[in-house]
Amino acid sequence: DIVMTQSPDSLAVSLGERATINCKSSQSVLYSSNNKNYLGWYHQKPGQPPKLLIYWASTRESGVPDRFSGSGSGTNFTLTISSLQAEDVAVYSCQQYFSTPHTFGQGTKLEIK
Amino acid sequence: EVQLVESGGGLVKPGGSLRLSCAASGFTFTNAWMNWVRQAPGKGLEWVGRIKSNTDGGTTDYAAPVKGRFAISRDDAKNTLYLQMSSLKTEDTAVYYCSRGGMVYDYWGQGTLVTVSS
Numbered sequence: 312d313i314v315m316t317q318s319p320d321s322l323a324v325s326l327g328e329r330a331t332i333n334c335k336s337s338q339s340v341l342y343s344s345n346n347k348n349y350l351g352w353y354h355q356k357p358g359q360p361p362k363l364l365i366y367w368a369s370t371r372e373s374g375v376p377d378r379f380s381g382s383g384s385g386t387n388f389t390l391t392i393s394s395l396q397a398e399d400v401a402v403y404s405c406q407q408y409f410s411t412p413h414t415f416g417q418g419t420k421l422e423i424k
Numbered sequence: 425e426v427q428l429v430e431s432g433g434g435l436v437k438p439g440g441s442l443r444l445s446c447a448a449s450g451f452t453f454t455n456a457w458m459n460w461v462r463q464a465p466g467k468g469l470e471w472v473g474r475i476k477s478n479t480d481g482g483t484t485d486y487a488a489p490v491k492g493r494f495a496i497s498r499d500d501a502k503n504t505l506y507l508q509m510s511s512l513k514t515e516d517t518a519v520y521y522c523s524r525g526g527m528v529y530d531y532w533g534q535g536t537l538v539t540v541s542s
Contacts, residue, residue, distance in 0.1 A: 312488075351528040353469075360521055360532035361461075361469060368448065403486055408527040413459075413483045415469040 313337050313407050317416035323424040330392040332419045333400055334405035339385045342409065349409035352390045354401040355418075361404065365390065397423065426531045427524050428452040433536030440512050446505040446522030446533055453503040455479065457526035460496060462518035463535075468530050470518070476526070477507070489515075512540045519531070 314337040324330040340349045348368035353361040363372045365381035368388055378393045392399055400423060405416040432444040446458070457480070460472040473486040484496050494507040499536045505522050518539045523529035 353529075355469075360523075360534055361529075362532075363528055363530050366528040402468075406469075406528070411471075411474070412487045413471045413474075415471065418468040423481065 312412055313340065313410060313414050314369045315405055315407055315414050315416040317403075317405060317419050319419060320417070321420040321422065324392075324395045325424045326397065327394050328424075330395050330399070330421055332390045332403050332421070334383075334388040334390070334416050335365075336386045336407055336409075340407045340409035341385050348384050348388070349407055350381075350383070350388050351406045351408065352379075352403065353406065354399075354403045356401045364403075392421075395421075395423070426524070428524065428531055428533035429522065430522055430533045430536040433520065433538045435539045435541065436512055437542055438512060438514055438540055441508070442512065442524075443540060444507040444509070444520055444536055444538070445459070446507075448503045448505065448522075448524070451524070451531075452477040453498075454500045456524050458496075458505045459523045459529060460494075460505075461521045461523055461529070462516075464515075464518040467518075469503070472520070473512075474526075491514065509534065509538070512538075514540050516540050 316335045318333045350368040352365040355361040369381040380391050402418045404418045427449045429447045459474040475484045493511045497506045519535040521535045522533045524531045
């Protein structure tokens with residue numbers, strides 16, 4: 312199974328500042344035949360289900376604000392929120408869909424400083 | 425509007441069984457690959473398993489902790505996904521979500537709580 316490890320476990324950022332969350336996979340999730348990274352990002356607010364933010368490591372889901380961006384390739388990935396808003400408080404999780412089981416990272420709790 | 429509504433959760437004793445349902449609407453369920461993901465209290469997301477569309481073979485895949493105890497099925501005529509859980513353990517206590525997608529999961533239900541306790 313591919314193990315997904317996120318860092319940090321929690322993060323406190325001031326409103327308007329940049330937030331960066333990292334995700335590392337135990338093996339590459341880059342599929343060479345199409346040069347796509349099989350990596351997605353979700354956030355989950357308390358009492359709600361997860362919401363898809365990013366897929367293919369860097370493609371924003373429809374309706375997701377452009378302050379959210381994803382980057383990275385192979386085994387190392389980053390989710391960046393360029394200017395933190397109050398409504399961005401949530402737990403952020405990465406997920407690989409390169410192979411089953413489609414494993415998730417342990418989650419990163421993002422709070423306002 | 426896409427909707428996924430889970431039901432069937434509750435309190436069950438260790439060793440017991442439970443069947444969860446997920447009613448889908450707002451999209452062509454027949455063509456969708458569907459998944460179950462769970463979240464234990466205060467923990468992260470854990471993939472449980474998936475079922476492909478019948479046009480893609482209708483086969484299932486499971487996470488190791490549930491393989492042989494859980495079974496995913498679908499009734500395309502009723503637009504409903506199922507999770508049959510048996511030989512339940514205390515560590516199966518979680519909110520169970522159904523979700524749509526063969527790769528990323530773009531729609532999720534609100535979840536149903538399963539508590540396994542004596």
